[in-house]
Amino acid sequence: MPSLNGLERRDIPFTHWLTKSFLPADKIREINRTWPDETDGRWFHERREWTHKSAIMFPRRLHPAAQAVAAELYSPAILGDLQELVGYEVFADPWFLDGPLMPRVGGGLHEIQPGGLLKMHVDFSHHPAGLTRALNLLIYLNEDWKDEWGGALQLGDDGMLIYPRAGTAVLFETNGSSWHGHPEPLACPRGRTRRSLALYYYRKPTAPPERYSTLYRNAKA
Numbered sequence: 001m002p003s004l005n006g007l008e009r010r011d012i013p014f015t016h017w018l019t020k021s022f023l024p025a026d027k028i029r030e031i032n033r034t035w036p037d038e039t040d041g042r043w044f045h046e047r048r049e050w051t052h053k054s055a056i057m058f059p060r061r062l063h064p065a066a067q068a069v070a071a072e073l074y075s076p077a078i079l080g081d082l083q084e085l086v087g088y089e090v091f092a093d094p095w096f097l098d099g100p101l102m103p104r105v106g107g108g109l110h111e112i113q114p115g116g117l118l119k120m121h122v123d124f125s126h127h128p129a130g131l132t133r134a135l136n137l138l139i140y141l142n143e144d145w146k147d148e149w150g151g152a153l154q155l156g157d158d159g160m161l162i163y164p165r166a167g168t169a170v171l172f173e174t175n176g177s178s179w180h181g182h183p184e185p186l187a188c189p190r191g192r193t194r195r196s197l198a199l200y201y202y203r204k205p206t207a208p209p210e211r212y213s214t215l216y217r218n219a220k221a
Helices: 025-033 064-073 076-086
Strands: 008-010 016-019 044-047 052-057 108-112 118-122 132-140 153-155 160-162 169-173 180-182 194-203
Touching (some): 025 064, 076 132
Antiparallel strands (some): 016 169, 052 108, 118 180, 132 169, 132 194
């Protein structure tokens, strides 16, 4: 089972935890070996000015290797560890295994093709099931990644970069100031993509909902 023990807390530009060895290499290879090709009907392709990416989102099932990792990370043991880490009760994605396909609010597999990007944004704060989004866990799956290809996750406006190398994971609290993204077009060669597994965690509401959808900086309606 994945462990949170290796996560190192940092508070700049906002509270987050980082590790470079979240998943073992054999598990990453297994996920990549069964990675869905671009013709798989589960992919949702988003092609807009502020985002150019693809995702297979829960409650759609992932291939077994990735689905098993997600199930472990939504297990009571991990939820208890997260609660101890952040100091409040944390819940799994309420639509992880069963729920409507719309609206698209689940985590899952994310993929960005060469030239793709994800402009700086803050995530939606309110899940239709009535919970408040609390945490993102992003696990990168890119074997033999070269920094010159870009694809780094940027946290905040100070330019802090986390390169998406295989096994790297970042956990951060989601709120109105947790701006993040991959704002520069991806420069990896053809045949390579930026891959990640994303898990979202929730808490009981403590305030009225702020955002029912993701807010992109400088995005035109």
